[in-house]
Amino acid sequence: MVEVETIDTIEATTQNDKQEEAHPGRPRRLTAEGFAAKVASDPYIAGLRSGKADLSWFNAEPGKGMWGSWGVRALPSRRGLTLMDIERAADTEPQLQAPSVTAPRGAGYAEDIGETPWEINGKWEVWADNLVTLYEEACSRQWNATADIDWSRLEPLPHDLERALCQYNTFLTMGEYLATDVLAPWLPRFNTYFHEIKLFIASQAMDEARHTEVFRKRIYANGGGMGMAIKLGGALARAGGGMANAASNPLFSSWRDVSFAIHVVFEGAILSMFRFGEFLGKTDVDKQIFRMVMQDEARHVSYGTMHLKFLLDNAPDPESERERLHALADMAEVFFLDLFFLQPGTIESCAILAGEGLDGFARGLEIYKGVYAKMRAEYLSRIKRAGLDRTERCMFPSDLPF
Numbered sequence: 284m285v286e287v288e289t290i291d292t293i294e295a296t297t298q299n300d301k302q303e304e305a306h307p308g309r310p311r312r313l314t315a316e317g318f319a320a321k322v323a324s325d326p327y328i329a330g331l332r333s334g335k336a337d338l339s340w341f342n343a344e345p346g347k348g349m350w351g352s353w354g355v356r357a358l359p360s361r362r363g364l365t366l367m368d369i370e371r372a373a374d375t376e377p378q379l380q381a382p383s384v385t386a387p388r389g390a391g392y393a394e395d396i397g398e399t400p401w402e403i404n405g406k407w408e409v410w411a412d413n414l415v416t417l418y419e420e421a422c423s424r425q426w427n428a429t430a431d432i433d434w435s436r437l438e439p440l441p442h443d444l445e446r447a448l449c450q451y452n453t454f455l456t457m458g459e460y461l462a463t464d465v466l467a468p469w470l471p472r473f474n475t476y477f478h479e480i481k482l483f484i485a486s487q488a489m490d491e492a493r494h495t496e497v498f499r500k501r502i503y504a505n506g507g508g509m510g511m512a513i514k515l516g517g518a519l520a521r522a523g524g525g526m527a528n529a530a531s532n533p534l535f536s537s538w539r540d541v542s543f544a545i546h547v548v549f550e551g552a553i554l555s556m557f558r559f560g561e562f563l564g565k566t567d568v569d570k571q572i573f574r575m576v577m578q579d580e581a582r583h584v585s586y587g588t589m590h591l592k593f594l595l596d597n598a599p600d601p602e603s604e605r606e607r608l609h610a611l612a613d614m615a616e617v618f619f620l621d622l623f624f625l626q627p628g629t630i631e632s633c634a635i636l637a638g639e640g641l642d643g644f645a646r647g648l649e650i651y652k653g654v655y656a657k658m659r660a661e662y663l664s665r666i667k668r669a670g671l672d673r674t675e676r677c678m679f680p681s682d683l684p685f
């Protein structure tokens with residue numbers, strides 16, 4: 284096969300000889316002519332020129348070595364041809380440990396394919412029993428922030444409500460970035476064997492992009508504008524806490540940690556706030572936006588919760604994993620309480636919206652505290668169902684202290 288070798292090992296070509304003459308001792312640069320000569324002299328290419336093909340993949344026996352399987356016919360089900368239909372027909376249920384190669388699950392490969400040191404190779408590290416169905420749902424329920432929102436029906440709002448909604452949406456715009464920026468860099472770390480997680484996280488990145496898009500569009504669509512960017516660590520820094528620097532916190536050091544912190548703690552809270560958004564939204568268009576983002580967000584939280592369950596059921600040492608998760612949750616809850624529920628811009632914009640205006644601020648604040656308490660209860664019951672009981676350890680205070 285053609286090998287693109289390092290510059291030092293390329294055979295001398297006329298061009299390279301010229302370089303050597305002109306600049307003796309200098310590392311030789313690969314030229315187009317030199318590369319073409321190298322390709323042409325490759326034994327396989329030379330064989331092809333004389334009518335000799337390889338065809339080892341074509342002649343390989345299915346299920347052994349170079350060819351995966353043959354005679355598989357996956358039949359579409361009611362919704363079309365789903366990944367579940369493929370899985371049933373191809374019988375490529377993932378094993379607990381992925382091989383250290385770059386190959387799609389079910390493919391054959393040559394013995395000399397070489398090792399790929401994937402970072403995430405254990406099923407227990409990524410799996411959730413609903414992962415593939417969530418991906419199919421993500422694909423079938425994609426929506427379009429340009430055309431699927433009835434923008435023309437947006438009605439003018441009083442100044443205080445428009446300003447509060449723009450502030451809240453500015454915060455949400457930033458939260459959507461956080462999710463994508465933290466999750467997407469993990470894509471190349473998953474072994475190709477677990478295509479389900481690669482596909483699902485890619486679909487989530489698209490969901491979050493659309494959320495940022497729709498909040499940005501709403502901010503500029505009704506006479507308002509972008510509000511104040513939130514300052515990380517504001518509330519706890521004032522109280523003497525040490526979470527001011529997001530980059531230095533260890534929440535994002537493994538996929539299990541990332542998924543718990545983002546899918547379960549952060550997006551669980553966001554999901555509760557989107558549900559509240561139907562109440563916060565003062566126009567049908569705003570309610571529609573919150574409904575649409577909520578259905579996407581529910582998938583993200585669902586993966587995180589079911590992954591947590593799979594992790595606790597299948598980790599090599601479940602008890603130490605549970606303790607590790609408790610320690611992580613201690614930090615994640617503090618971090619996201621600060622990022623989210625103690626942000627002045629979020630507290631105050633939600634209080635104005637819930638109180639139907641600046642005059643109803645005190646009443647709105649009580650409603651906000653009620654929503655927080657509901658979020659906390661939903662979070663605790665969700666993780667308890669997954670096998671992590673934090674009733675006694677939760678760092679979210681039972682009530683917001685104001």
Ligand SMILES: [Fe+2]
Nearest residue numbers: 459490491494
């Ligand atoms: Fe989102």
Ligand SMILES: [Fe+2]
Nearest residue numbers: 462550580583
């Ligand atoms: Fe999300």
